[in-house]
Amino acid sequence: MSPSQVERRLSAIMAADVVGYSGLIEADELGTLTAMRDLRDTVWNPLLVEHRGRTVKLMGDGILAEFGSVVDAIACAAALQRKLAADQAGTHPDRRIVFRVGVNLGDVVVEGDDLLGDGVNIAARLEQLCAPGGVMISGTAYDHLQGKLDCGFEFVGEQRLKNIARLVRVYRMVSDPTARAHAQPLPEKPSIAVLPFANIGQEPEQESFADGLTEDLITDLSRRAGLFVIARHSAFAYKGCPVDGRQVARDLGVRYLLEGSTRRAAGRVRINVQLVDALNGEHLWAERFDRGLEDIFKVQDEVTGRIVEALVGRLVPAPARNRPASLDAYDLCVRGRALIGKTPEVAREASLLLQRAIALDPDYAEAHRWLAFNLWTGWAHWGEPMEPNRPKSVELAERAVALDPNDAGNRWVLGHVLAFERRWPESDAAYEAAFALDANQADAWAMQGEMGTFHGRPTEGIERVKRALRLNPHPPGWYYWELGYAQYAARQHEAAVETLRQPSTYRTGSRRILAASLAQLGKIEEARQEAELFMVSNPHFTIGYWAATQPFRDDAIREHFVDGYRKADLPA
Template structure:
């Protein structure tokens, strides 16, 4: 029986039976959506693990009480904001109990007094409240700035000793109060702008479609859907058609489309397909039914924009693809300066038409990501569209318009975050040369030195600015920045915040996937990858990289090879996929194919250059220190892919018996690159453990062979106290024994 000390959070929905009686289907869907888009990201951000779901209840384990209590408070604060906008009969309220105690571990499940106390505390908590035990309070009293009320001791069912009870005062938490005041200001601004736009729409436009007379379109078929329809209203916003006849206005039309996607994506009650996937249809004449079936959505928003000087006309219609009828349609005629109010009004009308409520947090986030300057918005739209094309030239071209947006509005947090991402990409993919063609090379080299250093400096400069004006995009950029240094836990926290603020943002899902993969949880990462792929069916190549590497880390090489192959076929120019693809193929023994992938990455390389590739390869994401051997495994696969095809485990084993010590050392080292498949070389490697100059490589190779090197255990145990090689021998024994 295995026991351990754990922080346990127990939660359940207040009045769940009553809610089910009122509307069973709606309650189930809303609870599922709340868990997926609000609660699960917070759990992941605070390093929690869902042990089990029990209808309306949930049991979660955390590595620290601080994480558990913070998560509980953030869940209740978020639920309070959500419920603020709902009638009483629609509100989901949770009771939460947190305990630190001893638990019994059985597989993935836990039970015992530690769990029982958390469950009893949850039962005693008030709706919307958090109750913690004395053992939990003792750990967080001086570490968290929440207010606590001591409620005395209480005898609880099946627990011998009374339990000290502490209630967290959620209402007087200083950070909560400050956030509420900021939110109140933002909400007021948002609704005033929406109201103003509604007046403009009423006075200056005509409704040019009506529900009864709108022409129907051919209905989509559920049976032909590429993906199952989500459990909430799903929508694809098509690129608005530019009717101006001026190519220079295309950025404006694209920007309006992008803004609507971004704003709607903030709603956890909607499923919104990402920009990349809908913009794939730009310039093509496609039926609504085709779009709905290919992207797996029920609703499609179409529109057009016509701008002439300061005048603006916008048409929009929301179509129910399954019925072929129009759900909502409207037209705006007015001044370009009113564009922000028009966007707010359109978002409000769309969510109302789909019977979705925007929470206070969602409205605040929509407002926070905006700028009040039309010129800044236009510059951002131009730069962002270039960044999303994911190639060196367009990435370089994105720098100038994004800088222009920031010069116009220095508090434009989304533009600051976008520019940080542009510079990170310059560094990650070595796109410095393209930037130097566009920027002042003299200033760069004189002021900062080599271009790679400049790119990183600039990225962190803009990222720091973005943190002053936080947005979902900013949190995603921060997560990726942490991942550059192997800070996976910090990356999980920031990615969780990004998902909370932008539940339909696939980039935030990919950031969370990387954080989980590099912290030893690749199977959990695959769930976030799948969410990103579903939100963005026409996904870019870096999703393939995250997907394939997660599968590699989960030791599913066959599936990883298939994912990389599909990604390479979809985008032959995505050469950044080739090194990990080659590593996976080498691990599968498909070395000739692996070698071709390396040559596709570095065409014309001779044998010496190929063998240097692994040394020079810079993977843009680092594993957490305790999981850095996964990176070693990836690089070893690249090394095997670069070897001449006649270099095999058998030939290297034979070389271990050569007279030249240098040849034996090289052969011993190369055998380790083959990992478990080099098990046949174990006896020969054991023979080298007593030979100075070679035994270190022999020990390291035995470690990499792992469980297949059990025959080496006695020999390794005999040298684990050696002052020079003993540490390596201990590491090898751990890997071989599976400790």
């Protein structure tokens, strides 16, 4: 059949499945099947009629439905979860039927009464990502709501879904629609977020240049002591999205937004930039720069200076940064740093790009820093060989600081690498220097959560991660890993379970800490299931190797982790 003969349509798809269905069937097959049949008759079918949907297919543990309106689909999903929660309240927790629900708006392929294609697959993947009793929706679904429902949604970032090549924006339904609006009070100092610059030229190869420009402006502003600056990951959560400036500012807890676009061609760069007061919509400053490409870093400095002047007047300038001598090296570094922390395979590509950047510009401090961090991640977390990666990461981190001692990023990376060498006084000094240079370093605050745990002060670590989350409200998943790590060390096991089930960190290496937390709560079978799933992606993990390589200064906390891992049946 040719593409023109395939029947397609745009539909809102809802996918729902029962949490722990196999266990329910094993415990009481007849009772579970009867309960599912009653649920379809008394809850599912009436809700579907009320919200103008149709059942596409029924599986033993799941349901797939189609709606002509995304508003109807999400209203039905919310009603389903409310109705189930009420109906199951009197049922023993081990026998409750609890759903996860995913909703997507997308193109589907029609085959008789069945639906196929990406539109269906994304809904199913969102349902798998969802917490029990919750609802996850895609960015395409969210964009069409426009305040038409009284339920609230929390942005959880761009997620990589199984067998879906592109990243998908994901939102989680929250019970209190006003929760996000009041979650982030404005700081006392002027607060700003730099939204991702648009690549006006549309050439895909220039996309990383536009991203690099955004990241560098965030870094430059972050170093000004009189400003509160939202971190890169949260700013990039809005990349490619239609945005309401006031809503973005409320979501991030800032007053000012910097927006811009860039076009790079024929050795020149054109940058349009505007500074907006999101509180009242006033444009404070706007300008266009049309310069030779060799002046790009001067333009960055000029834009930063103009923003600071507009917001807080003339501050003492931050020390000059170590700028690359080669634009080709800069491009390689921008591409490389974007790949760090994803997977071991992608990390090897990042190392290659960063090594090429250093070969082109041996005095480029930032390239040295990110290569050091990338190599450290490989041996400390992904089982890459210690030799020569471990000593090489130290050498590169020390070289980065020597090349640019005024870059807070270089300082905290060195501090973290040295901690794993048990060089504690030097590590502590490096972190202190980082925060003295830039108190807005969200990643450094998050990493300090781990330092608090190593030092035997996990409650202090929790507070540091929470400070990082204020600077980075839409963080990468490893922030929740660090928070759950500190919560476990502080014996806040229930809080750790909640944290480590956040969609952006669940199914990552943090799963072993989730398993240990469940084990300490006495949920041994659930803990062992999580441990088994962790081992699928981390087949070389052993408790002994982990305990020997982690730089704990408090043996009691180390033993508490070991105890949880053993109870969860992780290999010795």
